[in-house]
Amino acid sequence: MTRRMFVIRVCVLLTMITGVNYIAWRWLDSIAWSAWWIAVPLLVAETYSLIDTGMFGMAMWRLKERGEPPAPPDDATVDVFITTYNEPVDLVITTAAAARDIEYPHRTWVLDDGARPDMRAAAEAAGVGYVTRSEDWTGKPRHAKAGNLNNALFQTDGEFLLILDADQIPDPRILHRTLGYFEDPKIGLVQTPQYFTNVDDADILGSQAPLFYGPIQQGKDGWNAAFFCGSNAVLRRDALMQLGIVGYVREVGSTVRRAIRTADTILARAAKEAPVDDPAVGRAITEVRVAARTARTELDAGEPFADVTYAFQRRVDDASTAVLREHADAIRADLAVIESIPVEVDAELGTLVVDEEAFDLLAHRELSPLGAIESVRTIASAINVDVAGEAQPIMPLATISVTEDMATAMRLHAMGWRSAYHHEVLAHGLAPEDLGTMLQQRLRWAQGTMQVMLRENPLLKKGLSVGQRLMYFSTMWTYLSGFAALAYLAGPVIYLGFGVLPVEAFGTDFFIRFIPYFIANQLLFLVVAQGVRTWRGQQYSLALFPVWIRACWTAFANVVMNRPLGFVVTPKTIEGEHKPPWRAVWPQLVAIVVLTLSVPVGISRLALGYADLGATLVTIAWVVYDLVVLSVIVRAARYRAQLTPTEVTA
Amino acid sequence: MNLDITEHGTTSAVLVLNGRLNLVSSPMLREAVADVIADGRTLVVVDLGAVSFVDSSGLGALVAGLKTARAAGGDLRMADAPEQVASVLRLTNLDRVLRVHPTVEAALDA
Numbered sequence: 064m065t066r067r068m069f070v071i072r073v074c075v076l077l078t079m080i081t082g083v084n085y086i087a088w089r090w091l092d093s094i095a096w097s098a099w100w101i102a103v104p105l106l107v108a109e110t111y112s113l114i115d116t117g118m119f120g121m122a123m124w125r126l127k128e129r130g131e132p133p134a135p136p137d138d139a140t141v142d143v144f145i146t147t148y149n150e151p152v153d154l155v156i157t158t159a160a161a162a163r164d165i166e167y168p169h170r171t172w173v174l175d176d177g178a179r180p181d182m183r184a185a186a187e188a189a190g191v192g193y194v195t196r197s198e199d200w201t202g203k204p205r206h207a208k209a210g211n212l213n214n215a216l217f218q219t220d221g222e223f224l225l226i227l228d229a230d231q232i233p234d235p236r237i238l239h240r241t242l243g244y245f246e247d248p249k250i251g252l253v254q255t256p257q258y259f260t261n262v263d264d265a266d267i268l269g270s271q272a273p274l275f276y277g278p279i280q281q282g283k284d285g286w287n288a289a290f291f292c293g294s295n296a297v298l299r300r301d302a303l304m305q306l307g308i309v310g311y312v313r314e315v316g317s318t319v320r321r322a323i324r325t326a327d328t329i330l331a332r333a334a335k336e337a338p339v340d341d342p343a344v345g346r347a348i349t350e351v352r353v354a355a356r357t358a359r360t361e362l363d364a365g366e367p368f369a370d371v372t373y374a375f376q377r378r379v380d381d382a383s384t385a386v387l388r389e390h391a392d393a394i395r396a397d398l399a400v401i402e403s404i405p406v407e408v409d410a411e412l413g414t415l416v417v418d419e420e421a422f423d424l425l426a427h428r429e430l431s432p433l434g435a436i437e438s439v440r441t442i443a444s445a446i447n448v449d450v451a452g453e454a455q456p457i458m459p460l461a462t463i464s465v466t467e468d469m470a471t472a473m474r475l476h477a478m479g480w481r482s483a484y485h486h487e488v489l490a491h492g493l494a495p496e497d498l499g500t501m502l503q504q505r506l507r508w509a510q511g512t513m514q515v516m517l518r519e520n521p522l523l524k525k526g527l528s529v530g531q532r533l534m535y536f537s538t539m540w541t542y543l544s545g546f547a548a549l550a551y552l553a554g555p556v557i558y559l560g561f562g563v564l565p566v567e568a569f570g571t572d573f574f575i576r577f578i579p580y581f582i583a584n585q586l587l588f589l590v591v592a593q594g595v596r597t598w599r600g601q602q603y604s605l606a607l608f609p610v611w612i613r614a615c616w617t618a619f620a621n622v623v624m625n626r627p628l629g630f631v632v633t634p635k636t637i638e639g640e641h642k643p644p645w646r647a648v649w650p651q652l653v654a655i656v657v658l659t660l661s662v663p664v665g666i667s668r669l670a671l672g673y674a675d676l677g678a679t680l681v682t683i684a685w686v687v688y689d690l691v692v693l694s695v696i697v698r699a700a701r702y703r704a705q706l707t708p709t710e711v712t713a
Numbered sequence: 714m715n716l717d718i719t720e721h722g723t724t725s726a727v728l729v730l731n732g733r734l735n736l737v738s739s740p741m742l743r744e745a746v747a748d749v750i751a752d753g754r755t756l757v758v759v760d761l762g763a764v765s766f767v768d769s770s771g772l773g774a775l776v777a778g779l780k781t782a783r784a785a786g787g788d789l790r791m792a793d794a795p796e797q798v799a800s801v802l803r804l805t806n807l808d809r810v811l812r813v814h815p816t817v818e819a820a821l822d823a
Contacts, residue, residue: 109769216775217777220737220740222736298738300769300770301736301768301769301770302769303769304736304768304769304770304773304807305804307769307770308769308772308773308776308806308807309771309804309805309806311776311807311810312804312805312806312810313812316809332817356734367808367810367811367812368809368810369779369788369790369810369811369812370812370823373788375785376786380786416758447783448779448780448810449779449780449783449784450780455777456776456777456779456780457776457777482729561772633751639822693782
């Protein structure tokens with residue numbers, strides 16, 4: 064063990080021992096039950112934070128510093144994907160040209176989800192490939208960036224894929240520095256850091272994430288759980304395709320089983336609604352019902368889905384053909400409107416000549432009179448193995464979340480693939496340039512993470528190790544911090560304003576437990592961070608509390624109640640005048656005002672003899688801490704990235 | 714990989730694969746399936762007897778072929794998979810969707 068690891072582990076142990084000691088005392092012996100309505104939420108928030116710290120400590124325990132990467136293979140084939148939707152053509156082409164000039168042999172592709180003619184022309188001029196969605200996607204769910212990548216996977220054939228956001232300019236050596244890890248055949252993903260060049264030292268918007276693209280990823284890596292972060296990562300195509308196949312099988316299974324479960328109900332209703340003067344339709348519906356039941360029995364017996372659905376489709380076809388044969392008039396009418404089917408008009412009699420082939424074509428469910436019974440048609444088409452609701456049957460990148468990267472990585476890990484975090488900046492990108500954009504981006508990340516947690520909870524997901532479960536869960540857990548923040552902000556205000564203390568007393572009992580925990584915790588951060596600045600991140604984890612709460616709520620409404628998330632692509636450049644988006648941060652501004660006002664109120668109460676000196680001083684210190692943390696929001700709202708020289712001269 | 718097409722009757726075709734069905738050769742399979750279906754041979758049997766290796770891209774081509782065949786009202790079936798192929802099918806659970814028929818004849822008659 065290195066000296067650094069030894070010190071980290073000592074700090075982790077100290078933090079956990081002092082933390083458990085403090086929280087246990089808080090639960091057992093400090094709650095002011097008369098003020099339970101604030102005492103209990105505050106203690107729950109503190110317990111939440113200790114669990115958060117515990118999972119952080121667990122990651123740090125196995126912090127993995129990989130150092131020099133292994134040498135790359137000689138003959139790997141690589142596709143470099145640059146994903147874009149609406150970013151300026153110049154920005155994309157700058158990235159594409161840098162990608163084209165990557166030294167390791169490869170092919171470069173611009174994946175333009177906006178299908179812009181000028182983007183295509185620019186890509187061709189730059190000598191890189193250009194990919195847009197195929198026709199299969201027309202009228203189907205597009206699945207944002209995941210859909211864009213899934214589409215490109217079927218138009219290219221490299222063994223490895225380097226994925227870059229439109230603004231992430233790669234280093235020429237990026238593939239040389241990452242491909243070597245794939246010599247281990249179980250490695251499916253290599254992630255490198257994201258680093259932003261349009262950010263100054265102060266980094267008011269907290270764009271650089273040195274703690275995440277550093278100790279946290281290295282810690283997760285130690286548990287074989289380094290995350291995929293959507294850009295600056297290399298993926299093994301075979302691993303992705305395997306995910307796609309497994310996902311396809313799962314999708315077919317759930318679609319077919321769901322359709323068969325509901326078939327009976329829907330077909331029973333269709334039978335009732337069938338015209339009484341048309342026994343053929345009634346008979347056909349009965350036949351389809353019998354077919355659906357047979358299909359269910361066969362599936363329960365473990366027959367493959369393709370066989371079961373094929374037999375089912377045949378029976379539905381037979382049933383519709385039977386109806387057709389009894390409806391010659393309707394068929395003629397159909398034929399008259401369907402010009403695409405070659406039908407000849409008899410020159411002498413003026414009637415249509417319908418041959419067997421045309422009959423077969425008409426028996427195709429969408430065209431037949433039976434197909435007019437919409438519910439039967441829907442059911443029949445859902446009991447199939449073609450996943451007709453999606454553009455392509457195989458979706459290698461997960462589409463269950465707006466953060467497709469995290470969901471994909473978790474599925475890779477669950478399938479037994481390994482990942483590596485290579486801690487070396489190999490691409491330089493652009494961060495959001497104002498608070499509004501930044502808020503939108505953070506909201507999207509948080510929403511996506513919560514979607515994954517609600518749809519595929521890592522604690523329950525098969526195939527993950529205990530460490531991997533906790534590494535994924537801890538990221539999701541951090542996004543619950545918005546609720547804890549409410550308690551941390553309300554606590555001091557309630558004492559200073561109303562004299563209600565959530566703790567029995569801020570006496571010696573409190574301090575001898577709290578101070579060691581606080582110090583050990585800060586020490587752990589200090590040792591882990593090794594000089595990188597983590598204060599901005601700490602500020603935002605509290606200061607963005609409304610964003611985290613909104614993300615939890617909207618993700619819940621989306622997953623459980625099928626409401627839309629209101630997903631917006633993060634713009635990379637901003638046009639027009641800059642106005643501080645005060646409205647977007649009103650909860651923080653209210654909190655700042657209330658916290659500030661609580662101080663004179665508290666001092667007045669102390670002067671009038673209603674309050675205790677010690678408690679007032681501790682609470683004011685608490686308010687000052689909250690205000691210092693929240694103040695970043697005011698600075699961020701007023702902030703705008705420095706104009707680039709070209710903009711100044713323009 | 715080599716790919717030979719033999720026609721059976723008016724509505725069926727057998728694709729005999731030989732070699733490695735992987736990301737390099739899978740487009741060939743996808744195109745062959747699309748071609749025979751465009752010719753009206755909607756029951757496609759893929760003979761895997763001489764396939765030495767299949768990867769996930771190869772499986773992807775089989776699934777894409779299945780979708781194409783079903784869309785045309787037909788079917789795609791596999792026959793005679795060697796152990797490596799069968800084990801990849803099990804690993805990905807694709808054997809839950811597609812049956813491997815013991816022989817081409819059995820696949821055509823199923």
